[in-house]
Amino acid sequence: MLQLYLALIAGGCGLLGLAASLPTLGAAPLMQIFFAVSTLSLLRLVLPWPFWLDGVLAALGAWALIASLPAEGLMPLHHWLALIASWAFAWLFVERLAAAIRAGKLPETGTGLVIPLIFGLALIVIWEVVTRGASVSPVLLPAPSAIATRFAASTGILWADFVQTFIKSVIPGYIIGCIAGLLVAIAVDRSPFLKAGIMPIGNFMSALPIIGIAPIMVMWFGFDWQSKAAVVVAMTFFPMLVNTVAGLNAASAIERDLMSTYAASYRQTLMKLRLPAAGPFIFNALKINSTLALIGAIVAEFFGTPVVGMGFRISTGVGRLAIDLVWAEIAVAAIAGSAFYGVIALIERGVTFWHPSVRGGRA
Amino acid sequence: MNRILPVLTILLAIVVIWYAASVWMNAPWQTRLNERADLANVPFTEFVAQTWAQDKPVLPSPHQVAGEIWNATIALEPTSKRSLAYHGWITLSATLLGFAFGTSLGVLLAVAIIHNDASDRSLMPWIIASQTVPIVAVAPMLVVGLNAVGLTGLVPKALISMYLSFFPVVVGMVKGLRSPEGIQLDLLRTYDATPWQAFWKLRWPAAMPFLFASMKVGIAISLVGAIVAELSNTAGGGLGVRLLTGSVNGQTVQIWAALFIAAGLAAVLVAVVGRAEHMVNRRTGVRA
Numbered sequence: 001m002l003q004l005y006l007a008l009i010a011g012g013c014g015l016l017g018l019a020a021s022l023p024t025l026g027a028a029p030l031m032q033i034f035f036a037v038s039t040l041s042l043l044r045l046v047l048p049w050p051f052w053l054d055g056v057l058a059a060l061g062a063w064a065l066i067a068s069l070p071a072e073g074l075m076p077l078h079h080w081l082a083l084i085a086s087w088a089f090a091w092l093f094v095e096r097l098a099a100a101i102r103a104g105k106l107p108e109t110g111t112g113l114v115i116p117l118i119f120g121l122a123l124i125v126i127w128e129v130v131t132r133g134a135s136v137s138p139v140l141l142p143a144p145s146a147i148a149t150r151f152a153a154s155t156g157i158l159w160a161d162f163v164q165t166f167i168k169s170v171i172p173g174y175i176i177g178c179i180a181g182l183l184v185a186i187a188v189d190r191s192p193f194l195k196a197g198i199m200p201i202g203n204f205m206s207a208l209p210i211i212g213i214a215p216i217m218v219m220w221f222g223f224d225w226q227s228k229a230a231v232v233v234a235m236t237f238f239p240m241l242v243n244t245v246a247g248l249n250a251a252s253a254i255e256r257d258l259m260s261t262y263a264a265s266y267r268q269t270l271m272k273l274r275l276p277a278a279g280p281f282i283f284n285a286l287k288i289n290s291t292l293a294l295i296g297a298i299v300a301e302f303f304g305t306p307v308v309g310m311g312f313r314i315s316t317g318v319g320r321l322a323i324d325l326v327w328a329e330i331a332v333a334a335i336a337g338s339a340f341y342g343v344i345a346l347i348e349r350g351v352t353f354w355h356p357s358v359r360g361g362r363a
Numbered sequence: 364m365n366r367i368l369p370v371l372t373i374l375l376a377i378v379v380i381w382y383a384a385s386v387w388m389n390a391p392w393q394t395r396l397n398e399r400a401d402l403a404n405v406p407f408t409e410f411v412a413q414t415w416a417q418d419k420p421v422l423p424s425p426h427q428v429a430g431e432i433w434n435a436t437i438a439l440e441p442t443s444k445r446s447l448a449y450h451g452w453i454t455l456s457a458t459l460l461g462f463a464f465g466t467s468l469g470v471l472l473a474v475a476i477i478h479n480d481a482s483d484r485s486l487m488p489w490i491i492a493s494q495t496v497p498i499v500a501v502a503p504m505l506v507v508g509l510n511a512v513g514l515t516g517l518v519p520k521a522l523i524s525m526y527l528s529f530f531p532v533v534v535g536m537v538k539g540l541r542s543p544e545g546i547q548l549d550l551l552r553t554y555d556a557t558p559w560q561a562f563w564k565l566r567w568p569a570a571m572p573f574l575f576a577s578m579k580v581g582i583a584i585s586l587v588g589a590i591v592a593e594l595s596n597t598a599g600g601g602l603g604v605r606l607l608t609g610s611v612n613g614q615t616v617q618i619w620a621a622l623f624i625a626a627g628l629a630a631v632l633v634a635v636v637g638r639a640e641h642m643v644n645r646r647t648g649v650r651a
Contacts, residue, residue: 207580
């Protein structure tokens, strides 16, 4: 049903676009070829129409659109029709590809990756076309191409900021905070009294806006990376504590009994049974913390920094309306954050290979 | 009872450590003050009392913070610009609006994801990736950008809260809406139930525990989002602004007071969601 509507939208926009662009025949040949073929795609109602053709059409539409973007001013009506048509083709393609994968006609690995990629690309194309086609003010939202050129032109600044924020603040803070959380959790675990006292407080603390201690840390530890690392330590500590304590309880009684029939010492039980069993919980905390850490470091930089760092660049960039630089900085942050998360997830797959969520293949 | 005692012990320990730490951290500055005032041989008890009563201490003592909270909430008119109740209300309204947006968006995305294979495959990876973008990086820009199109005040802050809070809701709801087992869905099929009925009578009630668990996380980070968004819009007021101005002026007591109000707000909000969960659970017949 959805596919039929999408096909009608795509074909209809092609037909309308063909009609709208007839007065300027030959002015933008690529666009007109796209419209013509889109109109032809209505034939799918009577003839078989392979789904990869939809993908080709979506790509053709995107290419035609970007090639014929006006240098300034608004773009004509039929360009908008082309945008809608190529978006509908992309959706149709994804829809049919997903159906093919589900039916088992195509392998999961590889093709499964194509779908999110297409979604991302479609988003970037729409962003580019809308910002330039509707001449959105670059102060509001710069086009991806403008951001990319800015990115390429200021790699030096971006690298310095990355080193200051990520290498100097996030990594040490993350390591200290996670290790401290883990050690405290193991210590707390030995005493039921401490556990009963600390767990509610730990749960409560991890719900609090800990990020608010950033100004205090900046006062205590100065403007440089130490204060940012301290904020990161405070932010990563509680999720790690709570998750590890929960994880240490994950080993079932029967397994612990087995260890005690082996006359295993506390240390042996901990190292060979309980810590490995807590692995999925610990990695969960590591993943949560990987995004928290970056947020903590950047927010702490809003409260005072030396004249370098991602948070500093963003807040001054906004003040000077250098929005393309801010977006380039955000791109760096996004890439760094995703890579950080990805590395942790990869380690998780290697270490907790036995866990059902990893064995299932989609973690 | 056996839960309250340990918690109280730990809390007491925290307060004691705090008092000790504030003596230790404020001592250097107090020694210099006393030297300047030519006060030699100050008795230890008096010195301790001095460190607990500094004007701009490195670490304010708990009773200073409590006093500041009292002065800034109960003792002041709630409409005063210096009242923490006034700033807390600004933050709270942005938090609640953003939380409402975020929860609705999260539920809608989750419904789209479970009913459509293509949106599952295309949306889910990007929803996860969206959370690795440090949103606070976008906050100042969003505020400026929305200012340019004439949106000021509450909405930009609420959008930041929304961005942060929709994620746990999507993840939880996708899990929850998929939690009915095949056998239950099959049963509905034998009843000739429409997808609409299957959704409202089976999937939605089954997802409720997941929704509430996600909402508890979501409302806490909505508050974080609202506070962070306020850092870039100093004129608007709010707890974030109190943190920022306190930091600029070195008013540590003010920072700590704002921090504790924020913490209290988070606790109350999470408790309210927990209460709602309890009521819904009772109506749907869940025991405990």
